Amino acid sequence: MEKIINTIKDNSERFVTGSILLAVVIAIGIIDNFFLVWLFLGVVFMFSFYEAMKLFGIENNSIYFWALALWIVAFFYPNPDDLFFVVAILFASALAYTREFDSKLFLPFLYPASGFLFLLALYHDFGIGSLFWLLVVVALTDIGAYFVGKMFGKREFCPTSPNKTVEGAVGGVVLATLFGTMFGLSLVDFGYAFIISLFVSVASLFGDLFESYLKRRAGVKDSGDILPGHGGFLDRVDGYLFAGPAMVVLLRGLL
Template sequence: MQIMDKLNSSKDRVITGLGLLAAVLVVGFIDSFLLTWLVLGIVYLLAFKEANELFGIDNNSLFFYGALLWLVALFYPYGDDLFVIAGVIFFGAVAYTQNIPWKNFLPFLYPTAGMLFFWTLYQEYGMVSLLWLIVAVAGTDVGAYYVGKSIGKTQFCITSPNKTMEGVVGGVVIATLLSFFIGITFVDLTKAIIISLLVSLASIFGDLFESYLKRQAGVKDSGNILPGHGGVLDRIDGYLFGAIVMLVLLRGLV
């Protein structure tokens, strides 16, 4: 029975993975401003809902404010600044009402900040920059998994006990090499390596942070909307950190 359950889980994982890949390819090929905003918005709101549950927040009105924030991002040219503005509004509301729990702002930091940086990365550097990010993060994830399974022996950290130091190093090296070939279309060789490397490293800690949240919440996955994969946050955790690092470095180095 356990063997059949594992086979069914693997089958679901593969089918879902292929479906997600196809969706990403279609959105990337069409490269429509509105479509990209809409798809990222759906991903964001699903992740926002899962984050609320991980943080133990029971306030449905926050979802409305998250949706409103994403709507503003469609028109405001600096989406990455919006979570700062949201912070100013929230802190003002806390001071005015004196009855808003501080933790209600957490979903506006995670995953909101990362998704707004992701959106701004597309606005400023186009779809190819998202491809660079995807290759860096996915390369890290896949590389770490297979290298870790093959030669991994040393535990990376207690937050994610299944991760190994060998796997992490292998994943970062593989991701840096792969994403470098996209990076050189933006920057020179040295900068392409540096950005690819740091984005890969950031994605590792993005994954760790979500693992930490799940451990604190006492759950295995952030949700169950993606058969075989868990929740939306389980799939985008590395991108939420990676997008921030990539946008900051591109602005600073290009």
């Protein structure tokens, strides 16, 4: 217990920022308006896109215009996640036609843009309840992994992120699956709620790991510094960018 108390004290700034972000998300969820959700995700998307550009080492300001244009189109298009494949086709066509097109410019549309398109599609297709379910699973995966790892972690989970432990990863997935299943019962049957929560939690874990890989490759500790105690927006949403697509695919495939 003393370990937990000390951990909370050492990360008070992180918890305060997290609480404020959670309050904003809950308020938006209660209002439950498509434009507001699109606007909120759009703001987070543009900040995350900017941070990803830096991680990928891309310096091309014109690309922000296309990112913004993509998000505006997503507001009107009935299946936002389809737009990623449209972008991929356009990039491949430009590359084939010019033979000099910088293929690296596609990377921030692969990550994080595709993940945000799936998050918008999740809300569009399955409602605000699905986003709250996602929030519960991803948040508890993160929280469980952090505290279980601090208390019982001994074995390194992966060289990509040496601070993560096997015990923490398992603890986070178990906690998220249990509570995620209970929350999911308001939307789907028990079996589906369990399967979706489990796989979404695992996807979230690897979403966090992937961003750690990008940061390690770029030689930085955080993707940004705009969120006190958390780093950048990409540091805060990394798990959702893998978990969101996983939940959309599972809900569409199982229901």
